[in-house]
Amino acid sequence: MGYGYWGSKHVRVLSSMPDVSVTVVDISPERLRDAAARCPTVRTAAHLGHVIDDVDAVVVATPPSTHFPIANRALGAGRHVLVEKPMATSVPDAEALVATAARHGAQLMVGHTFEYNPAVRRLRDIIRSGVLGRILYIDAARLNLGQYQRDVNVIWDLAPHDISIASYLLDELPVSTAVWACRNIGRRHADVAYLRLDFPTTHAFVHVSWLNPNKVRRTTVVGEQKMAIYDDLSDNERIRIYDIGVDPAGADDAQATGDMPVSYRTGDITSPYVPFREPLMIQDGHFVECIRTGRQPDTPGERGLEVVRVLAATDRAIATGQSSPVFGAPGVAPVLVPSSRAAS
Ligand SMILES: NC(=O)c1ccc[n+]([C@@H]2O[C@H](COP(=O)([O-])OP(=O)(O)OC[C@H]3O[C@@H](n4cnc5c(N)ncnc54)[C@H](O)[C@@H]3O)[C@@H](O)[C@H]2O)c1
Structure with missing residues (x-):
């Protein structure tokens, strides 16, 4: 999903892998035309719903605010999902992705390429x-x-x-x-x-x-x-x-x-x-291997959630002008305790 700057690189490396066939989904007709011109072997589609029954897995390389709805839909349909960083734009959304993947027995991996x-x-x-x-x-x-x-x-x-x-x-x-x-x-x-x-x-x-x-x-x-x-x-x-x-x-x-x-x-x-060795090639090859073998990815959804928790803490640090705990990190409370309850 998403044939922009980074999605086009996923398409290049995935198309080079044996026994992997790629369908490019993008809301932009221009991006789909570009994909078809550069990679004549790929199928193209304007909506995930048009092709979801025909694919085993979805790579989400769209803007961050779209990661949750796209990934949640794909996981809910039982598809394995690799989501680019940041995995989601809020902790509840990241938690929901991990839960949806577990409920549907699907692999969820985050693209922490480094x-x-x-x-x-x-x-x-x-x-x-x-x-x-x-x-x-x-x-x-x-x-x-x-x-x-x-x-x-x-x-x-x-x-x-x-x-x-x-x-x-x-x-x-x-x-x-x-x-x-x-x-x-x-x-x-x-x-x-x-x-x-x-x-x-x-x-x-x-x-x-x-x-x-x-x-x-x-x-x-x-x-x-x-x-x-x-x-x-x-x-x-x-x-x-x-x-x-x-x-x-x-x-x-x-x-x-x-x-x-x-x-x-x-x-x-x-x-x-x-x-x-190109890190994206290693990462995407690992994703394919995890799907084939059922092995847990090295960067599973839980890892994406850990990083989203830190990012959410940076938002609180900016808002308060103070150091903010990373709620949910080991040894730190799982959620923000409202001050009225904290005082009691
Ligand atoms: N892992 C890395 O090293 C790395 C590097 C760059 C970008 N990224 C991540 O990749 C993602 C994409 O970044 P980018 O720079 O390629 O962005 P981009 O703007 O170049 O491309 C986004 C593409 O998604 C398409 N799109 C937008 N909404 C869509 C939707 N709802 N359904 C289908 N297609 C949709 C757009 O038309 C566009 O072609 C971001 O999450 C970014 O953080 C990761």
Whole structure:
């Protein structure tokens, strides 16, 4: 569903898979004409209802506000569904998708593409091996002169990737978030934002922007022993490990006023070889495999729900100007308790 910028990539990779036949559904006749011209083997249809009886699964790559109605309908008809990020635009809608999938015995998977990215997987292995030491913080930037969205702000558009990457790398979920967001162009949505995600063991700082002259897709992991940078735009050094660090040196010694309060360690910068495989190809291939085998996807609907809960917390943080708990995260209350009840 949806033959736009991203849906056309799904169509390309799915059409290249053996024994997969693709039907493109889009409300735009122009987009359907484009699909037919580029991929002569695909069928096209203007409405899901016209073809739902003929398909096993639906990939939803339409604007975020349409994800819930389309995915819920497909799941309700017993079809397996892969929904793009963000899985839904509210926690109740995301919960309803998970429940509908369970009720109808259908697979529900969310398109957190970076969790299928070989470089992100390698970075997680590096963190788990302990070579970076204790993780002090993660810093992420996803900037561009980006496509302004009609139905969501820049956080709901871009930060699902960074929330999913940070939580995948740390194997933890954020429990609270604080946000600074700014609406520069138009009246509709924030187009620049900075997030602080509080994980049980560390913090991640995420900068997302539709209003930046440079395209940046970078995750920096600062460890006590070493530091690593994952640059998704680099051709051949997507991960670099810096053997550098800073140690306290007499910082608490009141007599040592003229000395530096820290000492620096510097060493090699290394870049592990990460064979390139298109993450979307891996992700969509995994979806097909899960349908065929009944295996639970690596990014099931519950994972999409976890990220939507964090996004909902960013909305509350913006509205209140304060740090907001991620309701439903481990150790955090499942729902917002109204203040009158909280006081009693
Ligand atoms: N995983 C990733 O890395 C990644 C990257 C980019 C976009 N996305 C996600 O993919 C989705 C689509 O983004 P995009 O940039 O391709 O948007 P887009 O605007 O380029 O394309 C959306 C398409 O959906 C069609 N459409 C709209 N409403 C529809 C409906 N009710 N039924 C059928 N078709 C409908 C439009 O005509 C259009 O062709 C979004 O959820 C976005 O967040 C994911």
